[in-house]
Amino acid sequence: MADQTDIDRGPLPTRVDQVDLDVLENTLSFYIRVLDVAVSRDLDERLQGFEVARGKWKITALLLIDNHPGIRPSVLAEIAFKDRSAMGRILDQFEVHGLITRRVSAEDGRAQELYITEKGSALAAKVRSIVVQQSKDFFDRIIPPAEQDVVIDVLKRAYHRLREIQE
Amino acid sequence: MADQTDIDRGPLPTRVDQVDLDVLENTLSFYIRVLDVAVSRDLDERLQGFEVARGKWKITALLLIDNHPGIRPSVLAEIAFKDRSAMGRILDQFEVHGLITRRVSAEDGRAQELYITEKGSALAAKVRSIVVQQSKDFFDRIIPPAEQDVVIDVLKRAYHRLREIQE
DNA sequence: TGCGATGGTGGATCAATGCAACTATTTTTA
DNA sequence: TAAAAATAGTTGCATTGATCCACCATCGCA
Numbered sequence: 001m002a003d004q005t006d007i008d009r010g011p012l013p014t015r016v017d018q019v020d021l022d023v024l025e026n027t028l029s030f031y032i033r034v035l036d037v038a039v040s041r042d043l044d045e046r047l048q049g050f051e052v053a054r055g056k057w058k059i060t061a062l063l064l065i066d067n068h069p070g071i072r073p074s075v076l077a078e079i080a081f082k083d084r085s086a087m088g089r090i091l092d093q094f095e096v097h098g099l100i101t102r103r104v105s106a107e108d109g110r111a112q113e114l115y116i117t118e119k120g121s122a123l124a125a126k127v128r129s130i131v132v133q134q135s136k137d138f139f140d141r142i143i144p145p146a147e148q149d150v151v152i153d154v155l156k157r158a159y160h161r162l163r164e165i166q167e
Numbered sequence: 168m169a170d171q172t173d174i175d176r177g178p179l180p181t182r183v184d185q186v187d188l189d190v191l192e193n194t195l196s197f198y199i200r201v202l203d204v205a206v207s208r209d210l211d212e213r214l215q216g217f218e219v220a221r222g223k224w225k226i227t228a229l230l231l232i233d234n235h236p237g238i239r240p241s242v243l244a245e246i247a248f249k250d251r252s253a254m255g256r257i258l259d260q261f262e263v264h265g266l267i268t269r270r271v272s273a274e275d276g277r278a279q280e281l282y283i284t285e286k287g288s289a290l291a292a293k294v295r296s297i298v299v300q301q302s303k304d305f306f307d308r309i310i311p312p313a314e315q316d317v318v319i320d321v322l323k324r325a326y327h328r329l330r331e332i333q334e
Numbered sequence: 335t336g337c338g339a340t341g342g343t344g345g346a347t348c349a350a351t352g353c354a355a356c357t358a359t360t361t362t363t364a
Numbered sequence: 365t366a367a368a369a370a371t372a373g374t375t376g377c378a379t380t381g382a383t384c385c386a387c388c389a390t391c392g393c394a
Contacts, residue, residue: 019235019238019246021227021231021246022230023230024227024230024298026319027299028318028322029206029210029298029301029302029306030227031319031322031323031326032202032206032322033207033223035199035325035326036199036203037223037247037248038248039200040196040200041248056200056204060197063189063190064186067187067189068186075186081201081204081205128189128190131190131191131194131196132194134196135197138196139195139325142324142325142326142328142329142332143325143328147321150321151195151321151322152198155195155318156193158198158202158306158309158310159198161308161310162202162308165309
């Protein structure tokens with residue numbers, strides 16, 4: 001067993017504010033992870049009862065199908081960094097709920113084109129406003145607006161750069 | 168079915184770079200989510216074979232137990248925004264692998280104190296360097312270092328502010 | 335025409351998450 | 365001081381999601 005008495009680290013940490021985060025304190029990946037958990041949970045609560053609740057990628061898929069009629073499942077999968085089967089299962093759910101339709105592409109018999117239905121489009125409109133409002137509400141409590149803009153700007157470029165690298 | 172021909176959105180999007188992200192383009196929560204997926208996957212690959220691979224919170228738990236002898240499971244759960252049962256299962260794994268020991272607290276018979284073992288401490292040292300290096304390597308490819316510092320600074324304060332709010 | 339690559343599906347496995355019930359202990363309060 | 369409420373941790377369970385792999389159909393190209 002490691003020696004537990006050689007260094008005085010102060011009283012036993014029984015409260016969160018007594019704990020320092022070790023090297024994680026200056027590790028960007030840690031903050032990305034922990035904020036992801038918090039913001040995703042908050043969003044899930046706001047989407048209670050909607051067909052797109054739970055799971056990070058249903059929202060993205062729905063909005064993109066709404067905004068890009070004919071988009072392909074494989075493109076959605078690539079955007080979400082998921083494999084095709086995982087995205088396919090999300091689309092199965094959408095189809096069962098009557099949110100989208102799938103058509104075989106005329107140009108490529110292997111590929112599908114995805115189209116939103118009226119019901120799906122109405123849902124997309126609601127979800128769009130909820131998602132935007134939720135992100136704003138959530139981060140307004142913890143990041144000054146001006147700094148939010150800076151972070152979005154940096155992360156946006158990071159995201160697109162990541163896309164470039166992985167292709 | 169929604170009208171699919173009323174607006175010309177250009178050619179069918181069959182490639183990722185033809186897709187715009189709709190309102191998500193300026194939604195911070197989207198970037199947090201997508202970068203979390205990417206950085207977490209990258210980290211998992213680097214931790215292949217270690218007892219702490221897979222799952223975001225094993226690393227945090229291990230480092231904090233190493234750095235805070237006697238820390239309590241409930242404190243770890245709170246830091247990770249998880250419930251006590253989920254954290255308890257992680258600690259079960261750690262104990263099975265001989266990385267930590269649990270003792271009943273002398274002050275409070277309900278509570279436990281967690282202590283790292285020699286094996287756990289050695290692992291923590293390795294993991295510490297891997298995690299720091301991984302975050303740096305990963306983000307260095309997609310965010311200029313100076314901007315990384317800005318983002319860390321903002322997100323660090325966001326994280327601590329979130330902690331304050333939720334207590 | 336044949337062969338490799340691509341798009342999508344289905345199955346199986348594994349891990350994580352969250353909830354509720356339960357025990358034991360401590361703290362509060364009446 | 366006895367009863368009630370709160371807290372720490374465990375366990376079981378159901379749901380969900382991620383990942384890997386095999387598989388089928390189709391397309392592109394030699």
